[in-house]
Amino acid sequence: MDGVELQILWSNLIGIVSEQARALQRIAFSPIVREAGDLANGLFDEQARMVAQAVTGTPGHINSLAAAARNLLDNCDADSLQPGDVLITNDPWMSAGHFFDITILSPIFRGERIIGYAGSTIHHSDIGGYGIGSGARDIHEEGLWIPTMKLYEAGKPNETLFQIIRRNVRTPDALMGDLGAQVSSGIIASDRLNALCDRYGLDDISELSQEIITRSETATRDAIRKLPGGTYHGASRFDVPGGQVIDLKTAVTVDAEKGEIVIDFEGSSPPSSMGINVVPAYTHAYATFAVRSSLNPDLPNNAGSLAPIRLKLPDECVVNAKYPSPVNARHVVGMYVPFPILKALAQVIPDRVVAEGSGAVWTIQISGKDRAGVPFTSSMFNYSGGMGARATKPGISAVCYPTGVSAVPVEVLEATYPIAFTCKELEHGTGGAGKYPGGDGQRIGYHMRTGRTWLLNTIPSRLVSGPEGLLGGGDGAAGVFQINGEAIADTRKREMQPDDEVFMITPGGGGYGAV
Structure with missing residues (x-):
């Protein structure tokens, strides 16, 4: 395909999927989606291969969504799909790893033929069960499990499924509003993709998607071939709620001849009795993010660029959750997955990696009744520590690396829930020392304005030891969590x-390089 023509069409695809994401955020009811951007939007071809992703979203959602489309179609009668059908699931092993993340997939028809799919995954405010914390003992305590079903069939809502969902969650209006936003964003993507085909005289996007995916895979393999072949090891250790210590170990094998990277997690911690276990799709999502962002971050993130990166996961491992392991707080471990990989890559491309950061965002969920007796349950809101320092720059303070999700402004939280913040500011000096220091963490204080008892779900990590520095850099400070x-x-x-x-x-981020 001509390079100029390809660039024009590619820009159009990015515009479509980014408009899809903007519409989702504008329509959404919950602050976690509307303000924080805890979402993913992807555009898929007729083979359910991800061709393009929106410019906003989290790696854990986006790269899991890349696998979810194929999983959804493999678990339904794909040949029976018709205009107006919308597929839904929150199966942790098919999509983003816990019940809160609901994936919607809408077939895009041109005439009577499917030419692609519009997909989205967002974190919903509530899904019943235990809540966002890690205290459930198996997955069935964690909430409502939605298998692959049709949320809409030929444009008509599945009223039975809607009633089941509404009766099993604490905030049905918010959840239904957010589901509606996902469905609406898919309609927008369908309209825009058909408009693109009309504008450029295309019957479908099969040739375009094949060109994009092939070029992306070739460029990724070429970037891998520039690395010295061999196996490089990295390890990361951190504490999680309850004081449990998790070890993540990786052996990153670079096959320079094939242009492939294989990441083996042998030696990592076994499954946990807490809800912090990680399903393979979520592990793969953050592992591929670590490699892709180090090799050539300007390449499109799609089925082609993800293909040369493969994982080996031990059977009994915290990052290879098996049914019925609890997984609701899977991000507590999953967001640490990049760090041992980056430590391994630091041995061959030290100028393109970052030191350990604070890792998982600290998530908070509050629920109870306000002074008028009206029940409330918040969607989770997140607070990050410092990012690890880079080879040529300090780490960024209070930034959610590697997830990229934004913090919901305190003004929005105070206007939405009966909560009052007493402080929210940077905690200077918590980043590790080094040629380039790590980013600082932040201090946050709050109490409730209910005048009643209330429930708190929260998941801090790194309360015992802070993030390690890299190549002689100092460690970041550990975190603090106090009640009264x-x-x-x-x-x-x-x-x-x-x-x-x-x-x-x-916590503060680790420093890079000796002072």
């Missing part, structure tokens, strides 16, 4: 008293 001034290690869901105050300091 007392350090708390067991952060499972707890009943809080009306006047209780929560105080947190998130």
Whole structure:
């Protein structure tokens, strides 16, 4: 395909999928989607291969969505799909790893033929069950499990499924509003893709998608071939709620001849009894993100550029969750997956990696009744620590690396829920020393304005030891979590008293290079 023509069509595809994401955020009810951008949007060809992703979204959602489209179609009668059908699932092993992330896939028809699919995954405010914390003992305590089903059939809602969902969640209006936003964004993608075909005289996008995917895969393999072949090892150790210590170990094998990278997690911690286990799709999502962002981050993120990166996962491993392991807080471990990979890659491309950062975002969920007795349950809101330093720049303070999700402004939270913040500011000096210092964490304090008891779900990590520096850089500071001034290690869901105050300091990032 002519390079100029390809660039024009590619720009159109990016415009379509980015408009799809903007529409989803504008329509969404929940702050976690509308303000924080905890979402993914992808455009797929007729073979369910991801061709393009929106410019916003999290790696954990986007790269999991890349696999989810094929999984959904393999678990339904794809030949029976008709205009107006919308598929849905929140199966952790088919999509993004826990019940809160619901994936929607809409076939895009041109006449009577499917020419592609519009997909989205977002974190929903509630899915029943335990909530966002890690205290459930198996997956069936964690909430409502939606198998692959049709949310809409020929444009008509599946009323039975809608009733089941509404009766199983604490905030049905928010969840239904967010589902509606996902469906609407798919309609927009369908309209825009058909308009593109009309504009350029295309019957479908099969030739275009094949060209994009082939070029992306070739460019990724070429980037891998420039690395010295061999196997490089990395390891990361961190504590999670309850004081449990997790080890993630990787052997990154570069096959320079084939242009492939294989990442083996042999030696990593076994499955946990807590809900922090990670399904393979989510592990793959953050592992591929670490490699892709180090090799050639300007390449499109699609089925082609992801293909040369493969994983080997031990059967009994915290990053290879098996049914019925609890997984609701899978991000607590999953967001640490890039760090041992980056440590291995630092041995061959030290100028293109970052030091360890604070890792998983600290998630908070509050619920109870306000002063008028009206029940409320928040979607989770996140606070990050410092990012690890880079080879030529300091780490960024209070940035959610590697997830990229934004923090919901305190003004929005205070306007939406009966919560009052006493502080939210950078905690200077928490980043590790080095030629380039790590980013600083932040301090956050809050209490509730309900005058009643309330429930707190929160999942801090790195309360014992901070992120490691890289190549002689100093370690970042560990985090602090207190209730009424007392350090708390067991952060499972707890009943809080009306006047209780929560105080947190998130970890600082590791430094890069000796001073």
